[in-house]
Amino acid sequence: xxxxxxxxxxxxxxxIVNLPNLLFLxxxxxxxxxxxxxxxSPVILIIVVCLVELYFIIGCLIQNKRRCxxxxxxxxxxxxxxxxxxxxxxxxxxxxxxMENVLYVxxxxxxxLFKGLRSSLELIFWGLGLAIILAVVLGILVGWFVRLxxxxxxxxxxxxxxxxxxxxxYVVAIMPSFKSASVVVIFLGVFWAFFSxxxxxxxxxxxxxxxxxxxxxxxxxxxxxDVVYPYVLPTALRxxxxxxxxxxxxxxxxxMIGASSGLGFFIRxxxxxxxxxxxxxxIIFMGxxxxxxxxxxxxxxxxxxxx
Amino acid sequence: MEKxxxxxxxxxxxxxxxxxxxxINLSVTAGEFICVLGPSGCGKSTLISILSSLQxxxxxxxxxxxxxxxxxxxxRGVVFQHYSLFPWLTARENIVFGIRQSxxxxxxxxxxxxxxxxxxxxxxxxxxDYKPAHLSGGQQQRIAIARALAxxxxxxxxxxxxxxxxxxxxHSLQKLISDLHEEEKKTFIFVTHDIEESIVLADRIxxxxxxxxxxxxxxxxxxxKEYEQMRNETDFINLRxxxxxxxxxxxxxxxxxxxxxxx
Numbered sequence: 001x002x003x004x005x006x007x008x009x010x011x012x013x014x015x016i017v018n019l020p021n022l023l024f025l026x027x028x029x030x031x032x033x034x035x036x037x038x039x040x041s042p043v044i045l046i047i048v049v050c051l052v053e054l055y056f057i058i059g060c061l062i063q064n065k066r067r068c069x070x071x072x073x074x075x076x077x078x079x080x081x082x083x084x085x086x087x088x089x090x091x092x093x094x095x096x097x098x099m100e101n102v103l104y105v106x107x108x109x110x111x112x113l114f115k116g117l118r119s120s121l122e123l124i125f126w127g128l129g130l131a132i133i134l135a136v137v138l139g140i141l142v143g144w145f146v147r148l149x150x151x152x153x154x155x156x157x158x159x160x161x162x163x164x165x166x167x168x169x170y171v172v173a174i175m176p177s178f179k180s181a182s183v184v185v186i187f188l189g190v191f192w193a194f195f196s197x198x199x200x201x202x203x204x205x206x207x208x209x210x211x212x213x214x215x216x217x218x219x220x221x222x223x224x225x226d227v228v229y230p231y232v233l234p235t236a237l238r239x240x241x242x243x244x245x246x247x248x249x250x251x252x253x254x255x256m257i258g259a260s261s262g263l264g265f266f267i268r269x270x271x272x273x274x275x276x277x278x279x280x281x282x283i284i285f286m287g288x289x290x291x292x293x294x295x296x297x298x299x300x301x302x303x304x305x306x307x
Numbered sequence: 308m309e310k311x312x313x314x315x316x317x318x319x320x321x322x323x324x325x326x327x328x329x330x331i332n333l334s335v336t337a338g339e340f341i342c343v344l345g346p347s348g349c350g351k352s353t354l355i356s357i358l359s360s361l362q363x364x365x366x367x368x369x370x371x372x373x374x375x376x377x378x379x380x381x382x383r384g385v386v387f388q389h390y391s392l393f394p395w396l397t398a399r400e401n402i403v404f405g406i407r408q409s410x411x412x413x414x415x416x417x418x419x420x421x422x423x424x425x426x427x428x429x430x431x432x433x434x435x436d437y438k439p440a441h442l443s444g445g446q447q448q449r450i451a452i453a454r455a456l457a458x459x460x461x462x463x464x465x466x467x468x469x470x471x472x473x474x475x476x477x478h479s480l481q482k483l484i485s486d487l488h489e490e491e492k493k494t495f496i497f498v499t500h501d502i503e504e505s506i507v508l509a510d511r512i513x514x515x516x517x518x519x520x521x522x523x524x525x526x527x528x529x530x531x532k533e534y535e536q537m538r539n540e541t542d543f544i545n546l547r548x549x550x551x552x553x554x555x556x557x558x559x560x561x562x563x564x565x566x567x568x569x570x
Contacts, residue, residue, distance in 0.1 A: 212391035215359050216408045216458065217379050230395040306438060
């Protein structure tokens with residue numbers, strides 16, 4: 001039986017005639033179409049579309065990665081669909097604003113967006129940091145001592161599945177300031193799941209490692225500090241990006257209830273004025289920020305966890 | 308001088324009625340190389356667990372240098388069948404970790420020096436900065452042996468350490484362990500189910516059948532012993548035949564009395 005044909009991204013014909021290139025040209029062409037609503041400068045849109053095309057050219061045509069073809073195709077298809085819908089008036093002009101306008105907001109409101117980001121990150125830093133540190137320290141202790149683990153795990157099992165958003169209105173109401181309420185909401189959103197994870201990791205620790213340490217007559221402090229902690233670290237770091245996303249979600253929820261700054265507040269404020277152009281820009285900005293920071297965490301993980 | 312003494316050791320897991328070890332009596336002289344040989348499931352590894360104090364005997368007494376033993380101690384180093392290095396530490400750091408447990412007063416620099424000496428001894432002087440994931444199984448076991456010896460232990464307990472190693476590397480590791488025993492003059496207890504390995508390494512072979520020590524055999528072959536040189540010698544062949552015979556009887560599922568009657 002013959003093998004299925006493999007992609008040849010370096011084929012001269014493919015380099016010119018391919019889905020991302022066609023979509024790219026279609027989007028550029030559609031930008032020149034007259035718009036039914038007032039549009040801002042398309043420069044930001046052109047930059048974004050060119051960046052995606054560049055990602056395709058470098059990743060797929062030069063480095064031969066099929067993944068880059070797929071990702072750029074999806075993104076450009078989405079942009080093309082959006083552009084076509086708004087230019088032909090098929091979308092609701094208020095709820096589906098032109099893409100140029102949404103992306104232009106990222107530029108025109110950059111100061112406000114970055115100010116909001118700074119405010120959000122500050123709260124995340126405290127909430128997430130506190131939750132992770134306490135979850136790791138307490139999780140290791142509870143996980144290591146069997147009696148403590150058996151007593152605490154059923155309680156954690158009840159609390160950890162409760163979504164943090166369920167606490168949000170209550171916490172915002174009882175805490176003295178919005179800042180402290182946000183920190184508590186983020187803490188609750190991240191802590192229980194992380195705490196439970198660390199306990200389970202310690203509880204199911206590879207017995208070969210434990211025995212290996214025990215035969216060296218390792219004391220409790222050394223065991224926890226030099227054996228259990230490094231054992232738990234990769235698992236903890238692996239879950240950090242998802243915890244970060246959860247923290248952002250909790251914070252946004254809290255900011256949409258009672259904040260006066262932050263990215264969640266940015267979205268809520270413009271939603272109240274029915275300015276969905278800015279709302280969509282805020283959502284896109286948030287997506288970019290969470291993705292970038294999650295990738296930074298993954299890079300740190302790769303740098304430090306090499307086993 | 309008697310280094311290790313096991314007296315009427317019984318062992319069974321909590322909540323079960325089936326003993327794993329029954330009435331084990333063994334005396335080991337300082338500097339001796341003992342191989343515990345027997346078929347799978349006869350209790351060899353449990354015996355090592357008791358000797359390393361990872362398990363406590365249900366009854367009986369265990370003495371080292373005349374003192375009763377109840378918990379793991381720094382006078383004993385253990386090398387397991389499974390690879391037991393800490394994956395987050397390099398080969399050198401693994402050895403240093405062991406040294407630090409036994410010698411608290413030693414400086415970091417001295418620790419590294421001692422670790423390098425032992426890395427050299429096990430033939431891995433150039434691999435000190437490698438993480439275990441980047442070492443082969445045989446290399447990992449060499450590091451584990453180096454770690455146990457660098458702790459300045461008096462007794463080295465090895466639980467089928469070459470069980471997962473290919474034949475070629477196995478012979479070179481046997482040579483290494485034999486040389487280290489000659490050099491360090493420590494007491495080695497080595498568990499194996501490989502008959503030839505036990506003859507090559509041991510001063511005495513403790514042959515086990517399920518739950519019991521069945522026979523203790525002196526290996527009267529002069530050292531240094533190497534498999535390639537020995538395999539055609541009469542003493543080696545005779546001893547191997549004797550041990551094969553013991554295995555064979557076991558596999559026929561004969562009772563101990565029946566075995567006794569046949570030997």
